[in-house]
Amino acid sequence: MADILTLKSVAAQVRRDIIRMVHGVQSGHPGGSLGCADFITALYFEIMQVNPENFKINESDEDLFFLSNGHISPVWYSVLAHRGYFPVSELATFRKLNTRLQGHPTPAEHLPGIRMASGSLGQGLSVACGAALAKKMINDTHLVYSLHGDGELQEGQIWEAAMFAAAKGIDNLISTVDFNGKQIDGPTEKVLSLGNLHAKWESFGWIVLEMNGNDMQNVVDTLNLAKSNTGKGKPVVIIMKTEMGMGVDFMMGTHKWHGNAPNNEQCEKALAQLPVTLGDY
């Protein structure tokens, strides 16, 4: 198991990769990717039992992760590469013609680590429920994880799945909401207020935890707490407070970097704030 310093150093490199990938193709979604770098790093390097050397698309005998807000693909691709699913050098192909690293994740290009397409929002919680049910049917005790944007919760299907998971007692599922309060058109509060998220999930029958998604120690501790809350008849959701653009000062505190790429000067300025830890691709 990795210590917190190691996890932080992986997350730092992941943040560099995100900036370089999005800059390299002048498209993609850096804001949410930067915000979730600590969480995805913790999942793959500390929390989940995974088998990157022998990836099987329909594998049951390991923990599973579904990225429902597929637009933050850069953070997932970077973590998967550093975890050994595919060569780190392949990050340079992100969003380019003939790449396996499509703009939004897909199994169609046979990229190890990806089991389900996402991008059209709101479907990943249902998918995670299905995968978790299958695990119960075959008595596999591994867990299923999913990540969702907060804006994504405006999709009705999320709440169909939230009702379903509780009604079916899917207690081998840990879902996380990236609560950064921002979406393409502005602050979530202005675009379409989510109301009291904690109360909503609780009333749907979930165990609700909260964490600071940009504090690695808190992320690891809360995910471990979530694990200890599985198997109790209820699904678990973590409302994860993050800062969109975390790690790059001029990308924080605004929704403007949701889906915009930095230019050369901005890229240089951003990278100056993010140390090389594992080496650039």
Next chain:
Amino acid sequence: MQKYIAKEKKDTRSGFGEGILELGRKNPNVVTLCADLIGSLKLDAFIAEFPERFIQCGIAEANMISVAAGLTIGNKIPFASSFANFATGRVYDQIRQSVAYSNKNVKICASHAGLTLGEDGATHQIMEDIGLMKMLPNMIVINPCDFNQTKAATIAIGEYIGPVYLRFGRPSVPIFTSPDQIFEIGKAIVFEEGKDVTIFATGHMVWKALEAKEILEEKGISAEIINIHTIKPLDEQAVLKSVLKTRCVVTAEEHFRNGGLGDSIAQFLALNLPVNIEMVAVNDKFGESGTPDQLMDKFGLNTSAIVSAAQKVIARKNA
């Protein structure tokens, strides 16, 4: 020449119900899902025998389709079922992303397709579902013609790995195919040979095509009747072989002309063997309330419409 005799009538959805039960007994990975319509989908016997392999999703079809996609990751073979309207149009994006694009082994099983749903009217009478599903890469589209064929198709799709759309219906219709048939996905069946015109029919219209064959015979016209149960992939060789002989075509389906079987055959022939075609289908018009027979008559989906279409297309060929 063998005449097809219908000793008995049954709904095709009951063929699905029997097929899924038999398949469930053969393959423990088969699971079923439904969205508050288990009676309509004839799932009671499966649920009674395999209660732990049935997932009641409630009235939440979008969730049902994506849950089905997730189940495949544990190597389950999910059969997600509802009315055709709610199993396709309502959940198109879920099918597109989580099933077709992700190429998951999900079987979408849809009852009450087309006009013969009857009195519920146009909100429930989907006639664009074949088109919606056939436009999706990776998707197989099947519309069987009677109880026995639906049962055989249900079993066959469980053995095929990949996304499938299986479309069947509500009313009791003649049973005229063999109970022992082996269903081959993508393989057209020549029910009657003929030389003047080829009638390609699918679903409930196949029986009407066989009836039309007899009437045409009395008029001195020899019609070849081909059952296209698999609309995608289309059995192009069978189409080519027959049309090279007859040189004109009638298509018959309980579906819109846009996106249906006729559209697939016309596209294939336009590119490979242009001939005159008449289409018996609903043309760009929503359905309405009525009994199935009344509606099929009103919308021109009956035996006499096929006869007229055959006469018309032969006249065009000979003009």
